[in-house]
Amino acid sequence: MNGISITGLLQLSIFTGLSKDLAGQNLVADICSQEEFHSILVREKARADRNGHGFSLVAIEISKTHDTSFLVDRFQQLIRTTDEIGWFDSNTLGVFLYNTPAFGARQFVNNSKKKTGDDFSVSNCLVYSYPNEWCSF
Numbered sequence: 307m308n309g310i311s312i313t314g315l316l317q318l319s320i321f322t323g324l325s326k327d328l329a330g331q332n333l334v335a336d337i338c339s340q341e342e343f344h345s346i347l348v349r350e351k352a353r354a355d356r357n358g359h360g361f362s363l364v365a366i367e368i369s370k371t372h373d374t375s376f377l378v379d380r381f382q383q384l385i386r387t388t389d390e391i392g393w394f395d396s397n398t399l400g401v402f403l404y405n406t407p408a409f410g411a412r413q414f415v416n417n418s419k420k421k422t423g424d425d426f427s428v429s430n431c432l433v434y435s436y437p438n439e440w441c442s443f
Contacts, residue, residue: 337378338392343400346390350402351436360436362411364401365394367430374399380421384414408435 338346347363354360368374381391381401394400403411411433419427 336382336391337399338390340393340395343390343392343394343402346392346402347400350404354436359405360407362403362406362408362436363394363434364403364411364415365432365434366399366401368397368399369430377422381418384417384421406435408433411435 350361366377368377378391378399381399385391385401386404388404389406390402392400392402401414403414406414415431415433
Protein backbone atom coordinates (compact mmCIF):
# COMPACT_ATOMS: atom_id res chain seq x y z
CA MET A 307 0.00 0.00 0.00
CA ASN A 308 2.75 2.40 0.86
CA GLY A 309 5.50 0.77 -1.16
CA ILE A 310 6.96 -1.61 1.43
CA SER A 311 6.97 -5.29 0.61
CA ILE A 312 6.08 -8.18 2.93
CA THR A 313 9.74 -9.23 2.81
CA GLY A 314 10.83 -5.73 3.79
CA LEU A 315 8.22 -5.62 6.52
CA LEU A 316 9.41 -8.92 7.98
CA GLN A 317 13.05 -7.83 7.84
CA LEU A 318 12.21 -4.50 9.47
CA SER A 319 10.39 -6.20 12.34
CA ILE A 320 13.23 -8.67 12.87
CA PHE A 321 15.86 -5.94 12.92
CA THR A 322 13.90 -3.73 15.30
CA GLY A 323 13.79 -6.61 17.77
CA LEU A 324 10.96 -8.75 18.95
CA SER A 325 9.13 -6.79 21.65
CA LYS A 326 7.70 -8.85 24.46
CA ASP A 327 5.32 -6.31 26.04
CA LEU A 328 1.73 -6.85 24.97
CA ALA A 329 2.48 -9.38 22.25
CA GLY A 330 4.59 -11.60 24.47
CA GLN A 331 1.89 -11.82 27.08
CA ASN A 332 -0.66 -12.84 24.43
CA LEU A 333 -3.52 -11.44 26.47
CA VAL A 334 -6.05 -12.70 23.96
CA ALA A 335 -6.56 -16.43 23.54
CA ASP A 336 -6.79 -18.07 20.13
CA ILE A 337 -4.40 -15.75 18.33
CA CYS A 338 -0.81 -16.38 17.36
CA SER A 339 2.11 -15.03 19.32
CA GLN A 340 4.52 -12.76 17.50
CA GLU A 341 6.93 -15.62 16.80
CA GLU A 342 4.15 -17.91 15.53
CA PHE A 343 2.71 -15.20 13.32
CA HIS A 344 6.10 -14.40 11.76
CA SER A 345 6.63 -18.11 11.09
CA ILE A 346 3.26 -18.26 9.32
CA LEU A 347 4.17 -15.25 7.16
CA VAL A 348 7.54 -16.74 6.20
CA ARG A 349 5.94 -20.11 5.37
CA GLU A 350 3.14 -18.50 3.34
CA LYS A 351 5.60 -16.31 1.43
CA ALA A 352 7.49 -19.46 0.41
CA ARG A 353 4.22 -21.17 -0.51
CA ALA A 354 3.10 -18.16 -2.57
CA ASP A 355 6.45 -18.10 -4.40
CA ARG A 356 6.16 -21.80 -5.18
CA ASN A 357 2.48 -21.83 -6.22
CA GLY A 358 2.13 -18.41 -7.83
CA HIS A 359 -0.67 -17.11 -5.63
CA GLY A 360 -0.54 -14.20 -3.23
CA PHE A 361 -1.82 -13.07 0.11
CA SER A 362 -2.52 -9.94 2.07
CA LEU A 363 -1.65 -8.79 5.55
CA VAL A 364 -3.78 -6.27 7.39
CA ALA A 365 -1.73 -4.57 10.11
CA ILE A 366 -3.85 -2.94 12.80
CA GLU A 367 -2.23 -0.65 15.34
CA ILE A 368 -3.68 -1.33 18.78
CA SER A 369 -3.45 1.23 21.56
CA LYS A 370 -3.65 0.39 25.23
CA THR A 371 -7.14 1.93 25.30
CA HIS A 372 -8.53 -0.60 22.80
CA ASP A 373 -10.47 -3.58 24.04
CA THR A 374 -8.26 -6.09 22.26
CA SER A 375 -10.43 -9.09 23.16
CA PHE A 376 -13.48 -7.42 21.61
CA LEU A 377 -11.61 -6.54 18.41
CA VAL A 378 -10.11 -10.01 18.02
CA ASP A 379 -13.54 -11.57 18.59
CA ARG A 380 -15.00 -9.42 15.80
CA PHE A 381 -12.09 -10.13 13.43
CA GLN A 382 -12.46 -13.87 14.07
CA GLN A 383 -16.08 -13.63 12.94
CA LEU A 384 -14.91 -12.19 9.61
CA ILE A 385 -11.98 -14.45 8.72
CA ARG A 386 -11.97 -17.82 6.98
CA THR A 387 -10.38 -20.99 8.35
CA THR A 388 -7.39 -20.38 6.06
CA ASP A 389 -6.72 -16.96 7.59
CA GLU A 390 -4.78 -16.20 10.77
CA ILE A 391 -4.77 -13.51 13.44
CA GLY A 392 -1.66 -12.82 15.48
CA TRP A 393 0.67 -10.24 16.94
CA PHE A 394 2.90 -8.66 14.32
CA ASP A 395 4.72 -6.62 16.94
CA SER A 396 4.02 -5.37 20.44
CA ASN A 397 1.22 -3.01 19.45
CA THR A 398 0.17 -4.28 16.02
CA LEU A 399 -2.28 -7.07 15.35
CA GLY A 400 -1.87 -8.79 12.02
CA VAL A 401 -4.57 -10.50 10.01
CA PHE A 402 -3.14 -12.85 7.37
CA LEU A 403 -5.60 -13.28 4.50
CA TYR A 404 -4.74 -16.32 2.38
CA ASN A 405 -5.01 -15.95 -1.40
CA THR A 406 -6.53 -12.49 -1.01
CA PRO A 407 -5.56 -9.52 -3.18
CA ALA A 408 -5.32 -5.97 -1.82
CA PHE A 409 -8.90 -5.26 -2.89
CA GLY A 410 -10.21 -8.15 -0.76
CA ALA A 411 -8.10 -7.05 2.19
CA ARG A 412 -9.57 -3.55 1.95
CA GLN A 413 -13.04 -5.14 1.96
CA PHE A 414 -12.04 -6.96 5.15
CA VAL A 415 -11.03 -3.61 6.70
CA ASN A 416 -14.36 -2.02 5.68
CA ASN A 417 -16.33 -4.99 7.03
CA SER A 418 -14.34 -4.81 10.27
CA LYS A 419 -15.28 -1.17 10.67
CA LYS A 420 -18.95 -2.03 10.24
CA LYS A 421 -18.70 -4.91 12.72
CA THR A 422 -16.78 -3.05 15.44
CA GLY A 423 -18.13 0.49 15.11
CA ASP A 424 -16.22 3.18 16.99
CA ASP A 425 -13.81 0.64 18.53
CA PHE A 426 -11.98 0.35 15.23
CA SER A 427 -10.55 3.05 13.01
CA VAL A 428 -9.58 2.48 9.40
CA SER A 429 -6.85 5.08 9.88
CA ASN A 430 -4.87 2.72 12.12
CA CYS A 431 -4.76 -0.04 9.45
CA LEU A 432 -2.30 -0.74 6.68
CA VAL A 433 -2.81 -3.32 3.94
CA TYR A 434 0.21 -5.14 2.51
CA SER A 435 -0.06 -7.62 -0.36
CA TYR A 436 2.43 -10.14 -1.65
CA PRO A 437 3.61 -10.18 -4.33
CA ASN A 438 2.94 -6.58 -5.24
CA GLU A 439 2.40 -7.35 -8.95
CA TRP A 440 -0.13 -10.05 -8.11
CA CYS A 441 -2.51 -7.57 -6.52
CA SER A 442 -2.35 -4.76 -9.07
CA PHE A 443 -5.74 -3.76 -10.45
